[in-house]
Ligand code: SF4
């Protein structure tokens with residue numbers, strides 16, 4: 001049965017728009033005003049609205065989740081489950097501190113929302129985001145998909161070609177169907193995994209919900225390896241994006257094009273490589289992870305953007321989110337907007353490389 005909720009949360013150092021826009025959570029909402037987002041109706045949520053007014057976030061609407069889960073849901077969904085990341089900048093390695101300070105002044109109050117009940121929808125949005133603009137295309141496609149399939153988003157795997165074309169003509173929509181089918185079957189190929197991964201999957205309850213299983217029941221580094229190894233169409237970036245938005249782990253770094261540009265231009269990581277599926281499916285990125293989980297260390301770990309950013313520990317996912325916002329607004333791949341860029345004073349590319 002649905003119940004009415006009316007919750008007001010006092011917040012500090014929080015910005016709903018900056019938090020939602022880069023998060024895949026926003027693919028289950030419509031923005032209806034500045035700092036105001038309305039959940040697309042489903043059997044769990046009706047007219048659920050999240051609105052920020054100065055230092056208060058209001059959550060109103062009808063929900064069909066247990067009373068005990070409401071508080072956890074509200075904190076997870078808004079990203080308020082975590083304290084402001086800004087408070088921990090002093091813990092970052094020195095080489096990141098100035099950049100983190102500047103980015104967080106430009107985009108204050110960014111948190112990382114976590115989906116508790118709609119991991120399948122987040123997974124679909126992440127799959128659709130491959131090589132395309134999230135805000136322009138993915139949210140638009142997701143709105144159409146949710147309108148048609150509602151909470152039974154997995155039914156899209158039975159859609160006819162005509163139905164899929166009704167959502168859009170891009171290959172991402174057709175690929176989504178293949179990836180979802182593969183995700184629903186991944187547990188039938190567990191024997192293909194190396195023994196050091198398999199041992200994390202043994203003695204687990206039967207995998208009824210693969211989305212929840214991967215985001216909540218096993219360590220994210222192992223879930224990442226499983227996704228990349230066994231689910232068709234999932235690479236390092238999509239695996240990391242899914243896990244960052246559905247687990248409560250912020251030491252996860254999706255290496256997207258914005259992160260590549262920002263780190264290469266502002267941190268001089270020019271000769272660093274991007275994650276490679278063939279390595280990510282077998283190795284851990286850092287010595288700490290490899291020791292803790294008893295998995296081999298990646299031979300590329302000293303030259304990979306992801307392992308470098310993981311030096312930020314729990315701030316890594318936040319840094320990636322800030323880089324996304326900054327890359328989208330200023331540091332674009334082609335034609336970066338250097339003339340109006342607020343970070344040009346500390347930019348190696350602008351001050352050194354560009355003038356060569
Ligand atoms: S360090 Fe290796 S395992 Fe980690 S992301 Fe890079 S390529 Fe993948």
Ligand code: SF4
Nearest residue numbers: 331336338341347350
């Ligand atoms: S000055 Fe140009 S290259 Fe440097 S960070 Fe700004 S937009 Fe990017």
